[in-house]
Amino acid sequence: MKTTPRFEAAIKKLYTAFHNNTLYPECCKQCAVGNILDNTDSWKHISDFHGSLKLNYVGKIHQSFGRKFNGYSPLELLQIEAAFLKACGFELPLHYKNKKPKNPTNKNVLFNGLSKVIELLCVLDNIANVMDYQQLFEFEKANVLA
Template sequence: MQNVSRLENAVQKLYIAFNSNSLNPECCKQCAVGNILDNTDNWKHFSDVHGSINLNYIGRVNQLMGKRFNGYSPEQILKIETTFLKACGYQLPFNHKSLKPENATDKDTLFIGLCEVIKLLCDFEGVDDVLNYTKLFTHNNEKTPKSIRNNSLQKS
């Protein structure tokens, strides 16, 4: 586990942005990365194309120098952005001709994007997805009372 505090900070910033309606995939200061990086847009200079994971010269220099921006490398920042845009329904790389969602700031669209970003952030940290609720609904069949097991088998 690298740095759980950067995960917590990023999730908190995304949560605040989502709930205060200040999350916008088409604004470099209000997208997932813009919010994680304190509503700055300096990160957009790491690539020549919006929605690309390919670092340009500036991005490669920063990456090779080991620079971190709120704990994230330039490669990670571009990966976060592409993950968010793809999950929100954007065709990448994104430009004025690309397909995009009808309503980019629709809460359902943004929520799907945020879930994918949080899953990626957890992968960066080497921890389980904090939003994965499936374990809450799993149970060990051996510990389930026999009457319930038999009843559920009869309904199938």
């Protein structure tokens, strides 16, 4: 399967963070986007609220200039983060009064978020979902019937 360099880099960083226990949804440096952007939090300045899909003034400027952060536009970064947080069980945007999972660092919770991010990254790069295991069974079924 042919993928893009930004996809490969993002997947590698997310996979490493997941297995090294450095994926933490509530931290701007250790969330999905924070890890994709090399554990920096500068991306938080493109929106007023963590988990929001709305660019603020700074975000709109970067978006209109075509600025990319490790290959991703500001709007794509917000989509990635929102997908991650929502799949982890957070009510968006993040706020202490909003619903959140009891244990946000639980591996099952993080895996759900990570799976949704990978699905979105595939959509953004127009490639088949690498997490879709159904293709494996269709391949095996085709080989059995042949």
